[in-house]
Amino acid sequence: MYKIQTLNNISPIGLAKLPADSYSVADDVDSPDAIILRSYKMHEMEIPKSLKAVGRAGAGVNNIPLDKMSDAGVPVFNAPGANANAVKELVIASIFIAARNITEAVKYTEALEGEDAELSKLVEAGKKKYGGFEVPGRTIGVVGLGAIGRMVANTCIDLGMHVVGFDPGLTVDGAWQLSSKISRANSVEEMLAKVDFLTVHVPLIDATRDLINADNVGKMKSTAVIINLARGGITNDEAICDALDVGKLGAYVTDFPNNRTKKTPKVIGLPHLGASTGEAEDNCAIMVAEQVKDYLENGNIKNSVNFPNVSMPRGTAHRLVVCNANVPNMVGQISTIMAEAGLNIHDMINQSRGEIAYTIVDSDTEIPQRVVSTIKQLDGVMIARAIQD
Template identity: 50%
Template structure:
């Protein structure tokens, strides 16, 4: 029986993927095997020795102590693409809001409450203050062509926009899904210098933090409109505010407002609604629970943010799962211990991601506790687990 702790309210459709005959689910456990969460901040949590995996029902994992999990051999999953359509729809909304001054117009219209029969005439008189351009025929630059970026690019093209994308790490699957009419920028500077609108769709990391800054803004066209539904730290607040005040940037739509942005004219602050749809929450929960179940029951890893993708068909009686530091002679030490115990390896998969490595070893025999103890004693090994299938 696996114990799964939920740190946020998780869709029942997702939790239904964990059958009650093999899973116990609760918001509090002293020794959980797995954790499913959304936005709960785990950084101050003590990670129990029993914990094998953390599944984030969403794409961002800034609320999870990735390094601490990696040190303990805990696999961290996210759900890329599960909320892509929800975010795509809000990006399109953001493009329209940045152009047509819809939000400002609605706010102004509310101020006419109490004017009685004069309201229609006042509306006609004041509407010229909220004129804005159409999207059709304008050029959109999409920075980042992952699941969301591709959907944004395709949808914007369908709206009649000219679309150019930039992503030096675009996957084969993403490239296949992209409309052939979407142009490819040779580099970021060439993209931002020629477009009327910019949509930022990249993850936040050390390489992307503050990527939209004063230097980049100065290279953009006058009156550029920028929408950011990825992460707040991608755009330097001080620099975007300076761009707005100078008129270089006509509008900034962000899903990650703070006090200084809210106080700035021509910032449209949306309260982090990118994935706030019942469909997205269900999709993320289903994907998170499915990935967690597969890992706990088979050891296979898909969509981990700290370990490599690993999948090996079940052919034997049991399998050993080993996480270790990616250093020389680890596989040699592991196989030597198994050979000394007269254990034959039916199949073995070894993959690494940066400083971490992961092994799935398929066996047709059982493994004794003494062999497991010897494997755990190898310097650099952070996790050893055995799964029996029969």
């Protein structure tokens, strides 16, 4: 029986992927084999010695101490792309809301007073003030072309917009999923002066903090709209609000409002709605539950943010998984220990990522616990675990 601790409310549809006959799932589990969470901050949490995996039912992992998990040999899984459609839809909505001055127009209308005849005149006056503009033919810059950025870019092409994309880490597979009509920028700065809209879809790391800042926001059109539904801190709110205050920017849509943005006209603040649809929460929970289950039952790793992706079909009922420092001759030592125990290797795979290496070995016969214990004692080994049906 595997024990799973939930640190947030996780979609029951996702948790249903962990069958009750093999999994005990609760928020107060002692010595959990895995933790599944959403936004709970784990940085100050004492990590259980029993922990084998962490599953983040979402994309960002800023709330998880990755270095601490890597040192303990614990893979951290996330759910890239599971909430992409939800975020994409809100980006597209934000484009129209900003272009047509919807929030300002609603506030204007709600504040109207007087008899119907008088209101009718005021409504007509508001129509002239808040009419806005249409999006076909406008240019949008998309920073970050992962699952969300690609969907946003392709949808904007379908809307008749010109799209400029920037992502130095774009993969070949990712590029194949992009419309051929999308132009490529070599830097964020290169696109700033061209765009009517700018949307960011990158994680918050040192390299992306204050990506849009006081030094470069001034390069944008005075009518340009900035959209940040990714992470607070990627865009510098102070710099953007300062530009809005003096009419050097058109609007700012943020999913991470604060006291500075609240008091600035032309800021459209949302309560972190990006991935908050029921469908997105279900999709994220399903994906991460399946990944954690596959790791616990088969040792396979998919969509880990700190471990290499390593998967191998079960060739036998007897499997050994080992996580270790990425140093020479580790596979040789593992093979030697198994051979000395009379174990024949049916199949094996080894992959590395940075300082971490991970090995899966299928044996034709049962793997004794003494073999696992001997491998655990090798210098550099973080975890060794036998999985046997």
